[in-house]
Amino acid sequence: MSSYRKFAYVYDELMEDMPYPDWIRFAQTAWEKHGMPHSVVELGCGTGSITIPLVNSGFEVTGIDLSADMLAVARGKMDGTPQGKRLFREGSIRWVQQNMTEWELPESVDSVISFCDCINYLLDEEDIKSTFARTYSGLKPGGTFLFDVHHPRTIQRYDDEQPFVYDDPSVSYIWTCDLDVPRCEIEHHLSIFARDEQGSDQYRRFEEIHVQRAYDPDWMKVELIKAGFRDVKCYADFKWIEAEDDAQRLFYVAVK
Structure with missing residues (x-):
């Protein structure tokens, strides 16, 4: 797994066409279906391109990432730099450097998200299982786990x-x-x-x-259930349709 060092400082410029609003819209629709959260954890938050809009919408968000450089860029965007003014915010934010396979906070949260295929960076099945188990443990009852991955x-x-x-x-x-x-x-x-x-x-x-x-989609679903999640669904390409073999990006919604 790369730790995004020098790449962190050109990441936003190279990724400016990424569909961040679509990921946020998917999360908001899922929350409308399963319960609107107050506290959210984003695993693999990167430079905060999803985290910061959620904070500005009033959520309490914890951005977790393995890369200190990515978090440094995110903090600069949120807190302001000599080149730019401080970003407006209604909610609250904290940045935490942790491996998503071992993430842990002092308190449980209402929802955990991980978009932009971050979970594809977990290269062993045991890392997937550990992340699912940690996430289940870190959620409140009824909380949601939303993430996307590349289809094989x-x-x-x-x-x-x-x-x-x-x-x-x-x-x-x-x-x-x-x-x-x-x-x-x-x-x-x-x-x-x-x-x-x-x-x-x-x-x-x-x-x-x-x-x-990339992992077999059915295996991922089974491992979510083994971790304790219920009502596990897999959708395709930002749409609320059941994923099939022609899907490019798989979206999982799991409820504790």
């Missing part, structure tokens, strides 16, 4: 469609992949070129390796 076919498609190239005046990358077919595990290799500062002709090059693994 999506991992295979990455390998089929590589290489990927992104070219922008301030940051560019070359992205290649190696697929371990039996494990449905893919290793992403990124060579990133980031401009030193605006107007400069000099670029910094750095390398990142990120590894993800």
Whole structure:
């Protein structure tokens, strides 16, 4: 699992087209169905692109991430930097550096979310089981666990469609992949070129390796039930329709 070091500081620029509002909308719809939370944990919160809008909507949110660099960027966005003003907020926020397989807070919460395929970064079945167990333990009765993962076919498609190239005046990358077919595990290799500062002709090059693994959707559902969750559902691609083999992104909704 990558800890997102130098990549953290160009992450938002490279991911600006990610469908963050759709993830938030999915969570809000799930909460309307199963109970609106007051306290929320986001596992793999990254730079806070989902966390901060939830806080600004009035929720108490704990953003948990393994990467100190990603959390540093998130804190800067929330608290303000010399380049920008402090972001408005109605709710409250705390940032915690923890591994999601071992996460723990002093109190139970109403909902746990983990979007943007964070759980695909768990490379062993035992890590999945541990995360499910920790999440069940950290939820109040009736609480919800919402997360998305890549379908195994999506991992295979990455390998089929590589290489990927992104070219922008301030940051560019070359992205290649190696697929371990039996494990449905893919290793992403990124060579990133980031401009030193605006107007400069000099670029910094750095390398990142990120590894993800996809799991059988039915196995995931069974493990959620084994962890104690009830009313476990799997939906497809931000839509409230049952996931089938043509789904690209799987959305799980589980209730304690």
